[in-house]
Amino acid sequence: MKFDAAAFKLTDLNSVQVRSLGIGVLGLLLTVVGYFTKTEQFFFSYLTAYLFWVSIALGALFLVLLFHLTGTVWGVTLRRILETLMKVLPYMAIFFIPVLLGAHHLYEWSHVDVVAADPILSKKTSYLNITFFAIRTAFYFTVWYLIAAKLYKTSLAMDGGAKPEHIKTLKKVSAPGMIIFALTTTFASFDWIMSLYPHWYSTIFGLYFFSGGLVGTLTLVIVIGLYMNKRGAMDSVITVEHYHDLAKFTFGFIIFWGYMGFSQYLLIWYANIPEETIFYLDRWRGTWPIITMTVVLGHFLIPFVGLLSRNSKRNYTYLKYMSIFILIMHWVDIFWLVIPVLHTSGVRFCIFDFTAMAGIGGIFMWLFWKQLGKHAAVPMGDPKFEESLKHHNP
């Protein structure tokens, strides 16, 4: 990996691309074995991995929208990385096909006989049916694609010199884009995760899924940045000040996530309505408490304490391990959401959980590196770019 500091372009990305692609293809091939040996497990493992990577791409889309709307200065230099992650999102539509094909294994509401025998589920058939499910997902990806493509294109156009129209376009797309993002992400989380328990419902669920994904995005950006810095690339444009701010955001959204998770839990625990408590009861059965507590500790308490001090946000080695840890915890969080539906009696990890992660992740990162190498790795034409480089934390 090399970095042309004058043109802000990354070159020699071959090795990292080949490695990502290799891991991806190998992972997917191994996962396919699961389809033939343990079909149910295969689909659940796949869905977990899929949601992990989609949530990260969605978080990137959110941050790009947020930066444009608020006119954030410090983050401008990181925006191309985020934009590239966001650009991978539409490709994830292709990876949804297995989920759709496996809907029968994943979603109880897809069984017509079960639904017919259940008075509550039969009320929901107009929403929870395979056709509408597929149409909705197609719709989500279409609008995400449209928003992401427009933002990406305009941002690229600024590389050659920013014009006021560019800024205007970005704001004009971002404002309604944010509203569409909020609604589509919410309904996507309802469709893909919440409906795994067709009886269960929680109005906060969309926010919970979104905030977890955002934490994933922020930590992934830290990891990618440090990975490039270590190889001598981009260290002139991503400085300790930017990591400090990324870590602050991570810290903030760890709290935000904890707040959402706790709100949901506290209210369901307190009201004690059977339709709702089922969700937590399933996660407190057999050996599941171990994972539940891991989520509480690892996704909230440890990062909260671990990122509290100023030094912890500015020490590269520490930050790297903390970010990797949080990323793993984000996966555990998704695992905790999805897998108890399959393994009701206790935790069971399966090799396919990991191969699916590597498979989708490898392809995801391959697409990312390929895209990042195509253009300048920072939005160098952005009028706030210079200021962003000089940004200092008091």
Add this chain to the structure above:
Amino acid sequence: MSVSVQETAATTVFEEPPLIGGKPTFSSITEKISGIVEGKTKKAWFVLFGLASSLALILFGSIGFLFYEGIGIWGINNPVGWGWAIVNFVFWVGIGHAGTLISAVLFIFRQKWRTSINRFAEAMTLFAVICALVFPGIHVGRVWMAYFMFPIPNQMQMWPNFRSPLLWDVFAVGTYFTVSLMFWYTGLIPDLATLRDRAKARFRKIMFGIFSLGWRGGNKQWKNYELAYLLLAGLSTPLVLSVHSVVSTDFATSVIPGWHSTIFPPYFVAGAIFSGFAMVLTLAIIARKIYGLEHILTIRHFEKMNMVIMVTGMMVGYAYSMEFFIAWYSGNEYETFTFLNRAFGQYAWAYWIMISCNVLIPQLFWFKKIRTNIPAMFIISIFVNIGMWFERFVITVTSLANDFLPSSWDYFSPTIFDISMLVGSFGLFFSLFLLFIRFLPMVSMAEIKGVLPQADPHYYKKHE
């Protein structure tokens, strides 16, 4: 600054206009803000204060009668046991949130525009929370038992029930008031020193002298001061989120359809910020007009506030739609009924006032013309205040009036005392606020000076 590859014509196009209008100097800021406190009292002030304090007297009178007669003087009835008192409580606590948001959250996000509005937004917080605390205080019926709410060792060996959301409220709102007061006072110290140093009369000098604690403005003091301010901001940020979340649990921990919804905590917080900003806007527009603060409270500040109102309004709209969707999606007939009943039942009028004021009307802020038009935003801010009061009314009353048992359904009508207390609480709020703008600097002078371009040491090198 001489750097840059890209400092082309484009850069200047995107440069934002300065925050403070006119050609301000450090001393012109001091003169302007201190002048308000030191000058003669305006006639308009006397008129407004007379009006506000008379309304406050109505509140005190009503409270006196309530203590004598009991809470039966309100319109509460059998299914609707929580009437306007709780509505007003939630409304006022919500108003308070904008102050802390502006002073703490925007501080952490380095939003410099907050400096023009943070002082009086914080003051507004304090007074709104005072108004809020009145209502649960009198709602307990037997006020002389109010000490039961605090963990005081007593001869009965009783302790409060820490599992009750109502008790969480006592702690959350009490803490909120105290911490807001400390935050506000910390911000005031340098400005009190300014007033001390300018005071001519001996009494003023002594009073401001005492309260400014001998502030000398040395950097060895600023260093600790700035960190203390940052820490207070850091503590207030989760606090402000927790307070309205706790208030929301008063409803959401129950099993009442329309109250029990997991989105309640963030939804209430968004609503609180929404209503609070509307109130800040209302007050700021009036104060700016009366005291000629056009240079300090510029249209840019208002535009930013309007955007916050629009965004939080949409968050509230998001919560409304989530509740509505899930009410249907749950397949629970009580949930479904409650929401249909809100929209089309006996309280439909209130529901649609809420929707129009909170979701529809703020959408006008999409237009820059309206966002920067003072009369338009003033009217919209009033609508938002009305809408947010109705939101709490809809939540509280509709869910109770038509509960699980149709035979006990009833309709809530307010009595004259419900109305007098609501109106009176506005009187109390405005009385306190008017006293504040008369006697204390309503804009933070030290902070405004800190964001002027000439406060930056680099400014002088650039202009040499």
Add this chain to the structure above:
Amino acid sequence: MKSGKIEGVIAEFENPAALIDAAEKMRDSEYTRFDCHSPFPIHGMDKAMGEKRSVLGWIVAPVAFLMVLVGFLFEGWTSTIAYPLVISGKPLFSYQAYGAVAFALMVLTSAGTALFGMLALNKLPRFHHPVFYSDRFAKVTDDAFFVSIEAKDAKFDEKETVEFLKSIGGREIELLIADD
């Protein structure tokens, strides 16, 4: 000139940039008991003066951690040992419900520590200080920038210090003499 003990000296500087430059020179000199006064905190002044970061954070953090724990334990003690009472079928030790109050206690005490800790570190309230002998100094809360050196400084010398302040660009140098 007034008679009396000299307790220090102040010099005025024109603007924040001049004050920063002066602060850097003060830092590099041998004076230790000096301070730079301004109407608002100046960005970069800590570095210019060679000041360390404030220790306030290290005072507040332990209080915060301690009070969360105290809050939880106190709530647990009252509802399980001191006054056990089953309410709405909830377990006596309902830690889920204790968060709100423990958090409020934590914020309350830490905010108090932040405010009073700041005052203690700044040795405030202090109503009597040599700099207040100067009438000009009143402008520090308006638009003036000063450097002050206390007479207690080991290097303080009536003549030399004044000369030094002059050499670093100070104007209107004034000796602080008790006038009452």
